[in-house]
Amino acid sequence: MSKYQVNSKGYYGPFGGAYVPEMLYPNVEELQTQYLQIMEDPSFKEEFDQLLKDYVGRPSPLYHAERLSKRYGATIFLKREDLNHTGAHKINNTIGQILLAERLGKKRIIAETGAGQHGVATATVCALKGLECVVYMGEIDIQRQAPNVARMKMMGAQVVAATSGSKTLKDATNEALRDWINNPVDTHYIIGSVVGPHPYPDMVARFQSIISKETKNQLLEKTGKPNPDIVMACVGGGSNAAGMFYHFLDEENVRIIAVEAAGLGVDTGETAATTALGQEGVLHGSRSILMQTEDGQVVEPYSISAGLDYPGIGPQHAWLFRSGRGEYVSATDDEAMQAGLLLTQLEGIIPAIESSHALAHLEKMKFNGDETVVICLSGRGDKDLDNYMKYFNL
Numbered sequence: 088m089s090k091y092q093v094n095s096k097g098y099y100g101p102f103g104g105a106y107v108p109e110m111l112y113p114n115v116e117e118l119q120t121q122y123l124q125i126m127e128d129p130s131f132k133e134e135f136d137q138l139l140k141d142y143v144g145r146p147s148p149l150y151h152a153e154r155l156s157k158r159y160g161a162t163i164f165l166k167r168e169d170l171n172h173t174g175a176h177k178i179n180n181t182i183g184q185i186l187l188a189e190r191l192g193k194k195r196i197i198a199e200t201g202a203g204q205h206g207v208a209t210a211t212v213c214a215l216k217g218l219e220c221v222v223y224m225g226e227i228d229i230q231r232q233a234p235n236v237a238r239m240k241m242m243g244a245q246v247v248a249a250t251s252g253s254k255t256l257k258d259a260t261n262e263a264l265r266d267w268i269n270n271p272v273d274t275h276y277i278i279g280s281v282v283g284p285h286p287y288p289d290m291v292a293r294f295q296s297i298i299s300k301e302t303k304n305q306l307l308e309k310t311g312k313p314n315p316d317i318v319m320a321c322v323g324g325g326s327n328a329a330g331m332f333y334h335f336l337d338e339e340n341v342r343i344i345a346v347e348a349a350g351l352g353v354d355t356g357e358t359a360a361t362t363a364l365g366q367e368g369v370l371h372g373s374r375s376i377l378m379q380t381e382d383g384q385v386v387e388p389y390s391i392s393a394g395l396d397y398p399g400i401g402p403q404h405a406w407l408f409r410s411g412r413g414e415y416v417s418a419t420d421d422e423a424m425q426a427g428l429l430l431t432q433l434e435g436i437i438p439a440i441e442s443s444h445a446l447a448h449l450e451k452m453k454f455n456g457d458e459t460v461v462i463c464l465s466g467r468g469d470k471d472l473d474n475y476m477k478y479f480n481l
C-alpha cells in the first residue's frame with residue numbers, strides 16, 4: 088500500500104476523512120462501501136475504457152514540444168488533455184462517475200459548477216446516458232459564463248441559480264448538498280475535483296489516473312524509459328495533477344511539481360496560492376489545507392483562471408505537500424498569461440489559462456540539459472479567448 092494513497096479509513100496522513108452532516112451519511116456511506124467493488128468490476132472497466140477511447144478520444148497524445156524544449160534546455164513533453172472531447176481532463180472523471188451512478192441505480196445527477204467547465208462535462212455525460220441533470224451555479228457565475236450555461240442547456244441540463252451568499256461556487260455547492268440530502272435514494276452527486284468527503288478524492292484520482300498510466304507507456308515507447316525526471320501540473324482542487332502524479336508517486340526519483348495560482352501575487356490578498364498561505368481545516372467535507380482567516384472563515388480566492396480560483400486543495404495534495412513528496416509552487420496571473428502566449432507562439436497550441444500556470448513555472452527552473460519533463464496540458468484555451476484578448480489587447 089502506498090503511503091501517498093488513501094488508507095482504509097479515508098485519510099492521507101492527517102488529511103481527508105468524511106466530515107458531512109448526519110443527513111448525508113447514508114449517501115456517502117453507500118459510495119464508500121461500493122465504489123471500489125464497482126470500479127474493479129470487469130464490465131465497468133470495459134465500458135469505461137471503451138468510452139474513453141471512442142467518445143473522449145483517448146489515449147491523449149504525449150507530444151514532444153521541440154521548440155519549447157529548446158527554449159528551456161530540457162526534453163519537454165506535453166500530455167495533451169486539451170485534445171479530449173469537451174476540451175479538458177474533466178471528462179475522464181464525469182465518464183467514470185456516470186457509469187458508477189448507473190450501477191448504483193441512480194436516475195438523477197446533480198453537480199455544482201463555478202466557471203461552468205465541470206457543469207458542461209457533467210451535462211455531457213448525462214446526455215450521453217439519458218439521465219436527468221441538475222447543475223447548481225451561482226447567480227453571478229451564470230451571468231459571467233453565458234456560453235457554458237448555453238452548452239449545458241443545449242444538452243438538456245437544468246441550470247439552477249444559487250442566489251444566497253456571494254452567489255458563486257461555494258453557494259452552488261451548498262445548494263447541491265441540500266438537494267442531495269433531500270434526494271438521497273435516486274440521486275448521485277458528481278463532484279468535479281479531488282475534493283469532498285471520502286471516497287470522492289480517491290475515486291476522482293483513480294478516474295484521472297489514466298493520465299499518468301498512458302504517460303508511462305508513451306514515455307517508454309518514445310524514450311525507452313517509463314519515468315521522466317519531473318512531472319508538473321496546475322492545481323485548483325487538484326484533479327488533473329492527481330491524475331498526472333498518480334503512477335509516479337511511489338517512484339521517489341521522479342520530482343513532482345504542483346503549480347497553484349498566485350493571482351496578483353501571494354501577498355496581495357488577491358490570490359489562490361493555498362499551500363503558501365493556507366492552514367489546516369475542513370472544507371467541503373474533508374480535512375485539508377485551505378485559506379482562512381484567524382477565526383476560520385474561508386477567504387475568497389482570486390485567480391485570472393476560473394478553474395484555479397479555489398480556496399483549498401484536495402487532501403491528497405495537502406499530504407504530498409506536508410510530507411515533502413511534492414513541491415508546491417505558484418505562478419501569478421501575469422506569469423501564466425505570458426507562458427500561455429509563449430506556448431502559442433512556439434508550438435501553435437493555445438492552452439487553457441489554468442494549464443498556463445504549470446507552463447509558467449518553467450521560467451523559474453534550472454535544467455542541466457538532459458532532464459525529461461512531462462507537463463499536463465489540462466485543457467485548451469478556446470474558453471479563455473476573451474481573457475487573452477483583453478490581456479494582450481488583441
Ligand SMILES: *Cc1c(COP(=O)(O)O)cnc(C)c1O
Binds near residue numbers: 441465
Ligand atoms: C477545472 C480545470 C482545472 C482545475 O481543476 P483541477 O481539479 O485542479 O484539475 C485545470 N485545468 C483546466 C483546463 C480546468 O478546466
